[in-house]
Amino acid sequence: MNTIYFSGIIQAMPLLYYWRGDNYKKDIELGAGYHLNQANPALHDISAGESLWAFTRRLEDGAYVMAAELVAIYKTLNPAGYQYGRYRLWGDLNLSRYFAVESQPDISVLVRSLAIPARGNALGQAFQGLAAVRRISCNDDKILRKYAEGLSLEPRAKLLPEEQLEALLLAGDTNAIEKLIREQPVGVAEERSQYLINQAVDRNRQFSECLRDTYQGRCQICGWAPREIYGKDVCEAHHVRWLSRGGEDQLSNIVLICPNHHRAIHRLDAAFDWEVMGFRFNQNVEPLQLMDHLLQAS
Numbered sequence: 565m566n567t568i569y570f571s572g573i574i575q576a577m578p579l580l581y582y583w584r585g586d587n588y589k590k591d592i593e594l595g596a597g598y599h600l601n602q603a604n605p606a607l608h609d610i611s612a613g614e615s616l617w618a619f620t621r622r623l624e625d626g627a628y629v630m631a632a633e634l635v636a637i638y639k640t641l642n643p644a645g646y647q648y649g650r651y652r653l654w655g656d657l658n659l660s661r662y663f664a665v666e667s668q669p670d671i672s673v674l675v676r677s678l679a680i681p682a683r684g685n686a687l688g689q690a691f692q693g694l695a696a697v698r699r700i701s702c703n704d705d706k707i708l709r710k711y712a713e714g715l716s717l718e719p720r721a722k723l724l725p726e727e728q729l730e731a732l733l734l735a736g737d738t739n740a741i742e743k744l745i746r747e748q749p750v751g752v753a754e755e756r757s758q759y760l761i762n763q764a765v766d767r768n769r770q771f772s773e774c775l776r777d778t779y780q781g782r783c784q785i786c787g788w789a790p791r792e793i794y795g796k797d798v799c800e801a802h803h804v805r806w807l808s809r810g811g812e813d814q815l816s817n818i819v820l821i822c823p824n825h826h827r828a829i830h831r832l833d834a835a836f837d838w839e840v841m842g843f844r845f846n847q848n849v850e851p852l853q854l855m856d857h858l859l860q861a862s
Contacts, residue, residue, distance in 0.1 A: 577609045578616070578705040580680065580698045582691030583631050585621040588665075593753045595810035596721035598660055599835075600634065601642060603649035604694040610636045616653060617700075617708045619675065621688055622665055628675065628687050629668040630708075630715060635659035638835040638844055642861050646838075654835045662721035663712065674711060678704040720753045724808040727830050729760070733768040733813070734801065741765060756810075764813035771813065772801040775820040775857070783822035784854040785843070790822075800826050804836045805862045816860040819852065 581600065591597055600607065600616065610616060613635060620631040634655030642652050672687045680698050682690040691698070700708075724744065732741045738761060745757050776799070781791030783799050790798035799820050805811030821829070825843075828834065834843040838861050842851030 577611055578614045578700050578702065579607070579610050580675075580678070580700045580704070580708070581607075581616055581618040582688060582696045583618045583620040584688075585623045588618075588620040588631050589623060591810065592662070592718065592720050593755045594759075595753070595756050595806075595808055596662055596718075596723070597805070597809045598634065598655040598657060598723075599652055599809075601646070601648035601652050602697050603651070604697050605651055606694075606697050606699060607649075607651040607653050608639045609699055610639075610653065612636055615705060615709070616655075616697075617705075617712075619671060620665065622668075627668070627670040628672050629665045630663050630671060630712060631665060632662045633660060633712060637833070640835050640837040640844065641839040643838045646861050652835075654833075657723065657833050662718035664716040664718045668715065671711070674707070678707065680704070722748055722752060723806075724748065724752065726803075726806045726808050727826070729807060730768075730801065730803065733760075733765055733807075734772055736765055736769055738765050760807065764807065767813050768801065771815050771818055772820075774815060775801060775818060778856055779820050779854055782820070782854060783825060784819050784852045785821050785825045785850050787853055788822045798823065802826050802829060804859065811862060816858055817862055819859070825850075 616634045616636065617630070618632040618634065619628055621627070622629050634653065636653055637656040638654035640652045640654070642648070642650055644650065675687060676682050679701050728744060729741070732744060742761050745752050745760065776797050780789065781797045781799055782789045790796060799822050801818050802821050803811045803813070804817050804819060807813065811817050828845065829843055832845050834845050837844050837849060840849055840851050841855065842849045
């Protein structure tokens with residue numbers, strides 16, 4: 565199967581997604597990912613700029629509440645057999661939003677009023693398995709958008725400045741990492757903060773040096789070889805799933821790339837497409853030319 569890209573004129577197809585409460589909480593605590601995975605190909609029915617509305621069940625009292633709006637920017641495929649499903653949808657960082665769920669009223673009546681089947685005593689039972697993602701009408705999209713106007717945003721969904729964070733990890737500067745986290749205008753989940761301060765900093769330098777040895781300092785995308793040209797290592801470690809979005813500091817989540825590609829990936833929020841093993845910059849894809857260590861989707 566070829567990767568599905570956004571191009572041309574496609575009929576608008578907003579979506580509604582039921583996000584299990586435990587999975588939603590994990591996403592918030594470990595770093596909001598701004599992307600979703602599903603086994604159902606309906607996840608790729610959405611068009612660029614359209615919204616996927618996600619609701620969840622609040623673990624404390626069982627109420628159903630609005631969790632997020634992801635405004636679609638990329639659709640990519642995960643490796644075959646990936647545990648969270650073959651299909652991945654990426655939200656635009658500038659337009660997508662997570663909502664604070666603590667003080668919301670129950671939205672069961674609202675969801676049941678939409679033009680989709682939602683039978684059963686427990687609302688979540690109507691959104692099990694492949695039915696977790698549903699196509700909705702443009703009118704339903706307007707209803708959900710109107711409801712979301714009064715919702716507060718989730719402060720823990722804040723993304724740290726990833727380039728700065730990676731540089732501090734490479735330098736092993738624990739104090740500067742803690743300062744960066746504490747100075748953010750809104751909160752970063754405490755569990756994620758402690759991981760970045762106390763664990764990731766110890767491993768990052770080791771993994772970076774391992775990749776430089778593996779690739780003789782070359783960029784895995786373009787093959788630029790500063791070690792040969794200048795006698796110095798210039799290429800940098802990049803986390804395929806950003807640390808600020810719940811990615812782990814593991815060799816299987818890191819590639820070695822030149823500063824130009826590193827800046828471009830962060831500035832354009834390039835998605836990693838596992839079907840072609842490369843980064844997607846809008847309609848263009850730049851695959852990894854050098855691949856001598858194992859990468860795994862997360």
